Amino acid sequence: MLTLTNIHAKYGSITALRGISLEVKEGEMVALIGVNGAGKSTTLATIAGTLKPAQGTITFQGVSLVGSKPEQIVRKGIALVPEGRDIFPSLTVEENLRLGAFTRNDRAEYKRDMDEMFALFPILKNRLNQLGGTLSGGEQQQLAIARALMSHPKLLMLDEPSLGLAPTLVDQIFELIVTLHQRGVTILLVEQNVERSLEIVDRAYLLNTGRLEVEGTPAQLQERIDIQGIYLGQHKGRNSL
Amino acid sequence: MITLDFLINAITLGSLYALIALGLVIVYGILKLANFAYGEFIMVGGYALYMISTIAPLPWLILAILAVLTAVAVSYFTELIAFRPVREKSLTALLITSFAVSTLLQNAALIIVSPRAKAVPLPQLFSTSINILGSDVPVRNVLTIITAFAIFGLLTLLLRKTVLGIALRAAADNFKMTRMLGVPANLVISAAFIISGLLAGVVSIFWVGRTASVTPTIGAAPLLVAFIACVIGGMNSLLGAVVGGFVYGFLFSFLSLLLPQGLLDYREAFMFVIVILILLFRPEGLIRNKYSGERVG
Numbered sequence: 065m066l067t068l069t070n071i072h073a074k075y076g077s078i079t080a081l082r083g084i085s086l087e088v089k090e091g092e093m094v095a096l097i098g099v100n101g102a103g104k105s106t107t108l109a110t111i112a113g114t115l116k117p118a119q120g121t122i123t124f125q126g127v128s129l130v131g132s133k134p135e136q137i138v139r140k141g142i143a144l145v146p147e148g149r150d151i152f153p154s155l156t157v158e159e160n161l162r163l164g165a166f167t168r169n170d171r172a173e174y175k176r177d178m179d180e181m182f183a184l185f186p187i188l189k190n191r192l193n194q195l196g197g198t199l200s201g202g203e204q205q206q207l208a209i210a211r212a213l214m215s216h217p218k219l220l221m222l223d224e225p226s227l228g229l230a231p232t233l234v235d236q237i238f239e240l241i242v243t244l245h246q247r248g249v250t251i252l253l254v255e256q257n258v259e260r261s262l263e264i265v266d267r268a269y270l271l272n273t274g275r276l277e278v279e280g281t282p283a284q285l286q287e288r289i290d291i292q293g294i295y296l297g298q299h300k301g302r303n304s305l
Numbered sequence: 306m307i308t309l310d311f312l313i314n315a316i317t318l319g320s321l322y323a324l325i326a327l328g329l330v331i332v333y334g335i336l337k338l339a340n341f342a343y344g345e346f347i348m349v350g351g352y353a354l355y356m357i358s359t360i361a362p363l364p365w366l367i368l369a370i371l372a373v374l375t376a377v378a379v380s381y382f383t384e385l386i387a388f389r390p391v392r393e394k395s396l397t398a399l400l401i402t403s404f405a406v407s408t409l410l411q412n413a414a415l416i417i418v419s420p421r422a423k424a425v426p427l428p429q430l431f432s433t434s435i436n437i438l439g440s441d442v443p444v445r446n447v448l449t450i451i452t453a454f455a456i457f458g459l460l461t462l463l464l465r466k467t468v469l470g471i472a473l474r475a476a477a478d479n480f481k482m483t484r485m486l487g488v489p490a491n492l493v494i495s496a497a498f499i500i501s502g503l504l505a506g507v508v509s510i511f512w513v514g515r516t517a518s519v520t521p522t523i524g525a526a527p528l529l530v531a532f533i534a535c536v537i538g539g540m541n542s543l544l545g546a547v548v549g550g551f552v553y554g555f556l557f558s559f560l561s562l563l564l565p566q567g568l569l570d571y572r573e574a575f576m577f578v579i580v581i582l583i584l585l586f587r588p589e590g591l592i593r594n595k596y597s598g599e600r601v602g
Contacts, residue, residue, distance in 0.1 A: 114481060152483075155475055155478065
C-alpha cells in the first residue's frame with residue numbers, strides 16, 4: 065500500500081534521514097521505533113508532505129507522493145495525527161471535527177461520521193461546544209484521532225499518541241488503536257512505548273540516526289533487540305523493553 | 306460634557322478605525338505579514354471611484370460598489386502575483402514585497418492619474434444631516450456606523466458558520482495542521498486577501514468621503530491608524546483589531562474634546578504617548594490570544 069524507497073531528508077543543513085526504505089501493506093499495523101532523533105517523526109513528515117525528501121521515492125497505492133502538497137496527500141487517503149496533537153485550540157471540538165471532514169462534502173455522511181465518533185469517543189460529545197484549548201491532554205489526543213478519522217483515511221499515521229498521558233489513558237489509547245486496526249484501518253504507528261507497541265503491531269522497523277536498523281515481526285525484533293539492545297537500552301533503560 | 310454628538314462622533318471614528326484594523330489583521334493572523342501595501346488598497350478604492358465616475362455616469366451606489374470590487378481585485382491580484390511566489394521564502398521577503406507593492410501602486414497612481422488631489426463624486430446624502438434627539442448628525446456618520454456593524458456581523462457569520470471561515474480561523478491557529486486536513490494553502494490565503502481588500506474598499510468610500518478627494522499618498526494615514534489600533538488591541542485576534550479600533554477612536558475623540566484649543570494640533574503626539582503607555586503595561590495589546598499560531602512556512 066505504502067512504499068518508501070531510499071528516502072533522504074534534511075532540515076536545513078541537518079540530515080535527518082539517510083536512506084529509509086519501508087513498506088506498509090494494506091490492513092497491516094506497523095510501528096516505527098527508535099530513540100529520540102532517530103527520524104521517526106521526520107519519516108511521517110515526508111509521507112504527509114510537510115517535508116520534501118531530498119532523495120528517494122514514496123508511493124501510495126501505486127501513485128508517487130513526492131512533490132504533492134499536504135492538502136493533496138490527505139485526499140489520497142493518508143491522515144496524520146501529529147506529535148503534540150496539534151488540535152486547533154481556539155476552535156470548538158465540533159469545529160475541529162468539521163475541518164477533519166473538509167475533504168468530504170456529504171452532509172448526511174458527516175452526521176453519520178459524527179455519531180460514529182461519539183460512539184468511539186463518548187467524551188467528545190459532552191465537549192462539543194468547548195474550545196479545543198480547554199481540553200485535557202487525553203481528550204485532545206482523542207479529538208486529534210477523531211479529527212483524522214473524519215477524513216476516512218485508508219492509512220492512519222499516529223505520532224506518539226500516548227506521549228504525556230496518564231497510564232490509564234495510555235491503556236485506553238492503545239485499546240483504541242487495536243479497535244481501529246480491527247475495523248480495517250491500516251496503521252503506521254510511531255511510539256516511544258516500544259514494549260506496548262510491539263504487543264499490538266504486525267511488524268516494526270527500528271530506526272537509528274536516520275537509518276533503518278532492524279525490521280521484522282515483534283518476535284523477530286525482540287530476538288534481535290537482545291543482540292542489539294544497546295540501541296534502546298542506552299536511552300530507554302532495560303525496563304521499557 | 307459627553308453629549309450625544311460626541312458619542313456618535315466617537316462611535317463613527319471607532320467603527321471606521323475598527324474596519325481599517327480588521328483588514329490588516331485578517332492577513333496578519335494567517336501569514337504573519339504586516340502588509341504595508343494595505344493603505345494602497347484603500348487608495349485604489351478612492352481612485353476607482355474617481356476614474357469610473359469620469360468614464361461612465363453611473364448612479365453613485367453602483368460606482369461605490371465598483372470601487373470596492375476594484376480594491377478587492379487589486380488585493381487578490383497582489384497576493385497572486387507578488388506575495389504567492391515569495392511566500393515559502395521568508396517573512397522578510399514578504400515584508401519587503403509589501404513595501405514594493407505599496408511603492409508600485411502609489412507611483413502607478415502618480416503616473417496614470419496625477420500627483421494632485423482629484424475630486425471624488427459623493428452623493429448628496431453624504432453632506433446632509435439628520436436630527437437625532439435634538440442633535441444634528443451627519444448622515445455619513447450614521448452610514449459609517451451601520452455599514453461597519455453590518456460588516457462585523459457578516460464577518461462573524463462567515464467565520465463561525467461556514468467551513469471556509471472555520472478553516473480561516475484554524476489557519477491562524479496552526480497553518481500546517483490546517484493543510485494536513487486537506488485545506489489548500491492558496492484557498493485560505495486568497496480568501497484572507499479578498500476579505501482584506503473588501504474591507505479596504507469599504508473604508509476607502511468613507512475615508513475619501515471625509516475630504517471628497519483622493520491623492521496618491523492617501524493610504525498612509527489609514528495604514529498608520531491600522532497599526533496603532535493593532536498595537537492597542539493586539540495583533541493576534543480579530544476581536545483585538547475591533548477593540549483597538551474603537552479604543553483608538555474614543556481616545557482620539559476625547560483628546561479632541563479635552564485638549565485646549567492651542568494644543569489641538571498636538572492630538573497625535575498625545576495619542577502616541579497613550580499608545581506607548583499601553584505598550585509599556587500591556588505589550589501584547591488589550592486582547593491577548595494565547596493560541597495564535599506560528600508563521601506559515
